[in-house]
Every structure is written in C-alpha cells, then in structure tokens.
Amino acid sequence: MSIPALEASNLSARRGHGEARRLVLDPIGFTLARGEAVAITGPSGAGKSTLADIVLGLGLPDSGEIRVLGEPWSTPKRSHAAARRRLVQGVPQDPAAAFVPRWSIRTSLQHAITRLFPSAHPATLIAQAAELAQFDPGLLDRRPHQLSGGQLQRAALARAVAVKPCVLVADEPTSALDPGTAQAVAGQLLSTAAASGIALLLITHDPQLAAYCARTISIQPPAQ
Ligand SMILES: Nc1ncnc2c1ncn2[C@@H]1O[C@H](COP(=O)(O)OP(=O)(O)OP(=O)(O)O)[C@@H](O)[C@H]1O
Numbered sequence: 001m002s003i004p005a006l007e008a009s010n011l012s013a014r015r016g017h018g019e020a021r022r023l024v025l026d027p028i029g030f031t032l033a034r035g036e037a038v039a040i041t042g043p044s045g046a047g048k049s050t051l052a053d054i055v056l057g058l059g060l061p062d063s064g065e066i067r068v069l070g071e072p073w074s075t076p077k078r079s080h081a082a083a084r085r086r087l088v089q090g091v092p093q094d095p096a097a098a099f100v101p102r103w104s105i106r107t108s109l110q111h112a113i114t115r116l117f118p119s120a121h122p123a124t125l126i127a128q129a130a131e132l133a134q135f136d137p138g139l140l141d142r143r144p145h146q147l148s149g150g151q152l153q154r155a156a157l158a159r160a161v162a163v164k165p166c167v168l169v170a171d172e173p174t175s176a177l178d179p180g181t182a183q184a185v186a187g188q189l190l191s192t193a194a195a196s197g198i199a200l201l202l203i204t205h206d207p208q209l210a211a212y213c214a215r216t217i218s219i220q221p222p223a224q
Helices: 048-055 078-085 105-116 122-132 149-162 179-196
Strands: 006-015 022-032 037-041 063-068 088-091 167-171 199-203 215-218
Touching (some): 006 048, 022 063, 022 199, 037 048, 048 199, 088 149, 105 149, 122 179, 149 179, 167 179, 179 199
Parallel strands (some): 037 199, 037 215, 167 199
Antiparallel strands (some): 006 022, 006 063
C-alpha cells in the first residue's frame, strides 16, 4: 500500500488563556491518500479553522500527531523546515492574504518558489501553476488589487500548487465569491488537486461544496 499524503491521529486543541482556556477541537483522526479530496464540515465554532491551522503548521495541537508522506510533520527538523513546509500549502478564505500587496502576482510566486523550492526553475513552475489553476498568464504582472475576486482566488491556487505540495488545505476558499464564480473556482480547485495527485482538505460549512469531495468528515463543537 502506498504511503498516505496526510495522516492525522488523535488531534485535539485547546485555546484561550487561564480560566478561559478550553477544548476547541475534539480528538479527530483521518487519512488522506494522494489525489484524494476530503471535506471537513461542521457548524460555526466546531474547530474547522483550528484544524486547518494545525495541518498548515500555523498552530499546535494539544494532543495527537500529523504525518506527511509518512514523516512526522508537527516537529520537522529545522534543517528540513523549508523542504517540508513546501509539502503542505494553503488556499486561504481571503486570497489577498497569500500576496504582498505591492508586488505583482509573478513576484509573489517567484518569491514563494525561491524560498520553498530553491532547486526549481521559477519561470517553469509559474507557467505550469498558472495553467493548472487556469489563471490567465496575461494577469501575472498585475498586483493583487488589480484582479477580481475569482481571478485572485485562482492566483492563490496557482501560488499554492507552484511549489508542488502533496497536501492542499483550503479553508472556506469560495465564501467571498459570488455563487457562479464560487462554483467555477471550487471545480478548478478539485480538478487541479486531482490532476496533480495532491490530497485536498477542504474546510467548508457549505454542503454543496462538500459534495464535490469524495468523502466528508463532520465535526461538532466540543461539549464544555
Ligand atoms: N486563539 C483562540 N483563543 C480563544 N479561543 C479560540 C482561539 N481560536 C479559536 N478559538 C475558539 O475555538 C472555537 C473554534 O474556532 P474555529 O475558528 O476553529 O471554528 P470554525 O469551525 O472554523 O468556525 P467558523 O465556521 O465560524 O469559521 C471557537 O469557539 C473559537 O472562538
């Protein structure tokens, strides 16, 4: 059997300080194969973004472990940090967060590639990523504010796949878009991940969006 792209076992999280510190993510475990799309759904406050942040390495769990391609992910060796960070990329709810406002989309992509994948040739990866994400290469020299919401979300998808990750975490990636654009971007996200063999963890409260995925895991706010 091939090694899963992502394995999460017994992950839980507490947040807040002092007496207000409480369990915000009940223990959860799941496995994603390469190219598999899984939706994480649940009501507001269930811990979906907390889980996304933990998988992205932006927050720490209070229990449990994550493995990426079979290797422990939560505590990557410092020397491997960039190489390992490259493997798990995010597509944020607000795509502008993926870009430096004063830089062109091309410069932001070049910067991400140089930092996370120094052995790669940026121009080649940018061209491949734009094609995969169906981002018009004619828009690469624009700044983020010069793009529509849908164009910017495709640019964020291009930025995420440019460094050839094995896991994509998309946290409510279409919630800021109108319904037609949201559907097109969601379809693009799924087909891009499947075409590249990337495991997709799609965080959403939208059942229609979750239905695009092969599997749905529903989480609930922990009982206090
Ligand atoms: N740093 C923090 N300090 C205190 N509480 C926090 C912190 N981060 C998250 N929480 C709490 O943890 C719970 C889960 O938050 P989270 O953002 O993960 O939920 P969610 O399922 O993504 O919700 P939504 O669908 O509304 O985005 C919420 O009750 C939130 O207030």
